[in-house]
Amino acid sequence: MDLVALSAFNPSPLTGAGNNTYLIPGPEPLLVDAGVGDPRHLDAVAAALDGVPLARVVVTHNHSDHASGAAAVAARWPGVTLLKMPWPARDRVAWTPLAEGDELAAGDVRLRVVWTPGHAPDHVCLFEPAGRVLFGGDLLVQNDTVVIPASHGGSLTQYLASLERVRALAPSRVLPAHGPAIDDVVALIERYVEHRRQRERQILRALASGPVTPADIVARVYVGLNPALEPFARESVLAHLVKLEEEGRAIRNEDGKWTC
Ligand SMILES: [Zn+2]
Known part of the structure; x- marks a missing residue:
């Protein structure tokens, strides 16, 4: 080609x-x-x-x-x-x-x-x-x-x-x-999947500690984050929370906080 x-x-x-x-x-x-x-x-x-x-x-x-x-x-x-x-x-x-x-x-x-x-x-x-x-x-x-x-x-x-x-x-x-x-396509995909698995484990730990917002989770999980990137981190955390919700592993409360 x-x-x-x-x-x-x-x-x-x-x-x-x-x-x-x-x-x-x-x-x-x-x-x-x-x-x-x-x-x-x-x-x-x-x-x-x-x-x-x-x-x-x-x-x-x-x-x-x-x-x-x-x-x-x-x-x-x-x-x-x-x-x-x-x-x-x-x-x-x-x-x-x-x-x-x-x-x-x-x-x-x-x-x-x-x-x-x-x-x-x-x-x-x-x-x-x-x-x-x-x-x-x-x-x-x-x-x-x-x-x-x-x-x-x-x-x-x-x-x-x-x-x-x-x-x-x-x-x-x-x-x-x-x-x-x-x-090296397969290696990159495997790194991506592993990265998401790790992130999911961190988010589940944060959920277990009580009701939290996506911003709370960002503050806990993304240590040392450049403040300019905070909105993107929040979107990423929300994407994980929605996935967990679809799987019946997280609950979105009316006040915008999440629990497991
Ligand atoms: Zn795009």
Whole structure:
């Protein structure tokens, strides 16, 4: 598979060096993630296309660092088809809905849509079976963990199931939207699962000590946390609490405190 990695030119504390987008050139060129509409990104896509019109853009999920550039891409390549999982979005562009198992032509290969909710309810990965390459979106990040925004559609239960799905595909390489390519996929997934297990044990201990809020748990479990990251830690704790609630192992009280 021919492949060109292109930065979306949106560095920030949350996106790191900026999002990775991936262009598969050739017949019916396909771009994985739309970026944010930065002209330098669009110019880089145009240079890599070498005059061939862009056929498709697949957005891995409807977070702005992946999807907000769709309008700019459609303005530059008016014939392009914009694809994502059906999910309500306030948008100026018309999306073509993706479904689990869809196959999309991309250059000389075909990509399979793998629904992997958890980080976001509409999150998909794209799998290229011949080379066993997975375009991972925000499912995995080398040397980091993934935020599960429990107040905004994130689900830890779904995320752990999505990790198992991807492990079963046995990809040789994952190309993520943030950070470097991941070659030891199973080891990273196992580290993630172990990290969540440890966190769950800590949260169960905090619950056993009496009614607590997510913020109480953050203060107890995330010792020495940078205060700027506290909201993300609270989302992560809430994601664990909701999972425990789904399993009948935690109770949410009317005052917003949790017990076991
Ligand atoms: Zn995201």
